[in-house]
């Protein structure tokens with residue numbers, strides 16, 4: 275299978291090391307780049323989209339080299355930037371038509387057919403001729419993914435696409451992403467673990483410009499293996515413990531509270547070790 279290979283890519287802004295020797299191998303499907311604010315996600319996405327030149331390192335896919343053939347790269351790329359904005363006074367259809375022309379889709383009939391298929395795919399057919407100024411945040415984001423898909427690119431870059439969306443729109447957007455991932459590479463950046471859990475099959479975490487790749491989501495979850503404890507306590511005890519141990523979540527039942535606690539050693543004889551979730555694996559990795 276063809277892989278997108280990122281080899282020791284670094285990027286500095288003055289003294290800030292935004293990317294430090296990032297090496298990743300990305301296959302078909304949805305790949306998540308997970309990291310806190312300021313970790314370097316947008317910088318990485320912009321480098322991948324050829325909008326920013328790295329200081330060093332290389333990227334390639336098939337026989338296409340990023341540093342040497344940016345035009346060829348752009349022909350196989352679709353990009354949904356973090357702040358995707360379009361003119362408010364044009365409709366979703368007109369927006370796609372305009373971007374389609376810019377992407378070199380010259381034949382009007384073929385362009386229309388492609389736009390109609392894409393609008394259908396992102397559930398915007400009914401709103402296609404409404405002005406984008408009247409679109410909700412989620413609709414704009416779905417229009418954004420449609421424009422990234424114009425020209426049927428092999429690689430799609432999606433930067434923090436669910437930030438600011440309400441839960442329903444977030445779920446809808448993730449469903450669209452999953453549907454369009456077949457047969458291509460989608461690189462998705464986010465600081466929301468649930469985005470990764472709901473869509474991706476492999477993941478890299480990034481902090482202070484340093485990225486670590488995991489072959490599967492469960493490998494990242496396993497970072498917290500042996501560190502997560504389930505502890506059933508009385509409600510009054512639970513209040514007291516909140517400030518004493520690292521409580522990740524709590525579930526209240528009729529007569530007790532179940533705490534999930536993150537700790538290197540058992541916090542109590544009553545606490546039992548449990549399998550970690552992806553979020554817990556990420557928390558532990560992030561605290562290192």
Ligand SMILES: Nc1ncnc2c1ncn2[C@@H]1O[C@H](COP(=O)(O)OP(=O)(O)OP(=O)(O)O)[C@@H](O)[C@H]1O
Pocket residue numbers: 287290291292309310311312313314315316317318434465
């Ligand atoms: N154009 C720039 N000039 C100077 N510093 C920059 C520039 N772009 C990014 N940085 C710095 O590089 C680091 C990484 O920023 P980046 O925007 O890539 O992070 P991020 O993970 O996308 O964060 P966020 O989720 O907040 O967008 C930060 O310290 C940021 O301040």
